[in-house]
Amino acid sequence: MGSIATESQFHVLAVDDSLIERKLIERLLKTSSYQVTTVDSGSKALEFLGFHEDDQNYPNQPSVSPNNRQEMEVDLIITDYCMPGMTGYDLLKKIKESSSLRNIPVVIMSSENVRTRIRRCLEEGAEEFFLKPVQLSDVNRLRPHMMKAKYKDHQEPPKQQVEEKSEVEMSIQSQQEEDELPHEQHQQQPQAQGSSNNKRKALEEGLSPDRKRPRYSGLTVV
Amino acid sequence: MEGVAQLRRQLVDYLTSLFQEGFLDNQFTQLQQLQDESNPDFVVEVVNLFFEDSERLLNELTKALDQPSVDFKKVDSHVHQLKGSSSSIGAQRVQNVCIAFRNYCEEHNIEGCLNCLQQVKQEYSLVKNKLETLFKLEQQLLAAGGSVP
Numbered sequence: 001m002g003s004i005a006t007e008s009q010f011h012v013l014a015v016d017d018s019l020i021e022r023k024l025i026e027r028l029l030k031t032s033s034y035q036v037t038t039v040d041s042g043s044k045a046l047e048f049l050g051f052h053e054d055d056q057n058y059p060n061q062p063s064v065s066p067n068n069r070q071e072m073e074v075d076l077i078i079t080d081y082c083m084p085g086m087t088g089y090d091l092l093k094k095i096k097e098s099s100s101l102r103n104i105p106v107v108i109m110s111s112e113n114v115r116t117r118i119r120r121c122l123e124e125g126a127e128e129f130f131l132k133p134v135q136l137s138d139v140n141r142l143r144p145h146m147m148k149a150k151y152k153d154h155q156e157p158p159k160q161q162v163e164e165k166s167e168v169e170m171s172i173q174s175q176q177e178e179d180e181l182p183h184e185q186h187q188q189q190p191q192a193q194g195s196s197n198n199k200r201k202a203l204e205e206g207l208s209p210d211r212k213r214p215r216y217s218g219l220t221v222v
Numbered sequence: 223m224e225g226v227a228q229l230r231r232q233l234v235d236y237l238t239s240l241f242q243e244g245f246l247d248n249q250f251t252q253l254q255q256l257q258d259e260s261n262p263d264f265v266v267e268v269v270n271l272f273f274e275d276s277e278r279l280l281n282e283l284t285k286a287l288d289q290p291s292v293d294f295k296k297v298d299s300h301v302h303q304l305k306g307s308s309s310s311i312g313a314q315r316v317q318n319v320c321i322a323f324r325n326y327c328e329e330h331n332i333e334g335c336l337n338c339l340q341q342v343k344q345e346y347s348l349v350k351n352k353l354e355t356l357f358k359l360e361q362q363l364l365a366a367g368g369s370v371p
Contacts (some may be wrong), residue, residue, distance in 0.1 A: 020271045020307045027256045027264060082302070111306050133249050133310045136256075 010146045011035040011072060015045045015079035015091065016109070021132070025078065025109075028139045037072070042079070042086030046094060049074060049101055074104055075146040078130075081110035081117065089121060096125045103152075105145040109134055226368035233359045234371055240356070245349050250312030269353055272311045276346055279304045283339055287332070297335060298327040304342070315345045 012034045014025045022038040029036045039045050077095065081088040088108050095101045108121045111132040118129045127145045130138045240246045257264040279300050286297045305320035319342040326334030360370050 018275075018303065018306060018310075020268060020275060020310050023268055023271060024253075024310055027261065031256060111302075111309060132306065133252070135252055 009033065009035050010075040010143070010150075011037070012142070013045060013048060013074045013077045014038045015040075015042060015077065015083070015088070017041060017080065017083045021080065021109075025134060028134060028136060029078075031136065032139050032142075034142075037074075042083060042088070042091035042094075045077065045079065045091060049077075049095075049104075051094065051098060051101060075150060076105045076107065076142055078107040078109060078142070080132075081108050081121070082112070089117075089124065092121060092124050092126055103149055105149050107142065107145075226363065226366050229359070229363040229366055230368055230371060233356075233363055236356060236359055240352055244314050245352050247312045247314040249309065253311060266357060269311055269357075272307050272313070273350060275307050276304060276316075280339075280343055280346065283342075287335055287339055292330075292332055292335075294327050294330050294335075298324055301327060313346075313349045316342060316349055319345050 012029050014022060014029065014036060016022050016025065016038070017040050019040075022040065026036050026038050037048065039048055077091075079088040079091055086094075088110075092106050092108065095104060095106055102125075105127045106125065107128045107130060108126045109130045109132055110117065113131055121129055128138075128141060237246075241250075253265050253268060282300050283297060283304075286293060286300065301320050301323045305317055305324065308314075308316040308320060319338055323335065323338035323342060326338055363370060
């Protein structure tokens with residue numbers, strides 16, 4: 001068939017301090033045919049990734065192959081935001097500051113729909129920000145990020161990335177006022193269970209009506 | 223002895239009522255959809271984790287609110303966890319009480335918190351019973367040779 005994706009299995013590292021969440025995200029990821037490793041803290045994640053503090057100081061060491069410190073290659077990291085000790089944001093920062101790890105796409109999950117939080121994470125380099133509980137439709141959005149990271153040396157960046165970026169810039173600008181989204185949105189639990197989850201639509205104003213979720217990929221070009 | 227068709231209908235009706243009465247929301251359906259032949263006990267496993275986790279948190283909350291000087295940050299942290307896990311399995315009514323509960327924590331309103339604690343214990347107890355009944359009905363259906371819808 002010629003599809004690269006079917007031959008190699010992507011490996012996702014999931015970080016969450018809650019056992020239930022880890023079980024859920026693991027099942028979601030495995031359903032999507034990803035290999036999954038779960039850890040319960042940011043520090044364990046860094047350990048698994050073979051993170052070393054001095055990666056930041058010596059970014060170009062030709063003698064050190066990027067994978068020799070990792071036991072297994074990780075294609076994407078998905079992490080909870082609210083964790084004791086190291087938050088998901090702290091973890092994101094460390095990864096982006098590391099020369100060996102910064103190219104791994106990172107996705108943040110949070111149960112709280114806070115605009116400043118979302119913006120902070122995206123500005124720091126997160127590819128996506130998922131509202132919890134994470135659904136299969138969210139997990140389906142991961143593959144393009146992993147493909148892009150894996151094959152970035154062999155392909156030109158697709159044209160649509162440029163369009164997305166300006167659209168995102170526009171939508172961020174039009175929403176400077178509020179920091180916290182109105183309570184209705186946050187507390188709007190689906191009354192009838194068929195309704196699309198309004199709470200998932202973070203920062204929806206200003207985007208086209210047929211968009212179910214805002215697209216935040218492509219803010220940082222690595 | 224009830225026939226398979228009857229058991230099946232009973233199960234479907236019961237599940238429907240749980241959604242209609244707000245005990246469960248769409249997230250529970252998501253869990254069911256993640257269950258398949260290779261993971262036939264997924265829902266039960268996750269729900270059992272929820273039971274264990276909730277009971278631990280409710281105990282912690284009772285203790286924390288019983289202190290002479292209440293640490294609201296600690297209380298809020300427990301409620302936040304409970305809200306998260308109830309949201310993850312679709313236990314809507316428990317989740318809703320947690321939202322109110324967190325507001326009282328923010329206000330350092332001890333009376334409000336104690337009321338919410340009582341409420342959340344009630345809602346937890348209710349949803350636990352409902353889910354246990356649901357699983358029992360599923361077992362009956364499977365034992366009679368039927369398949370879970």
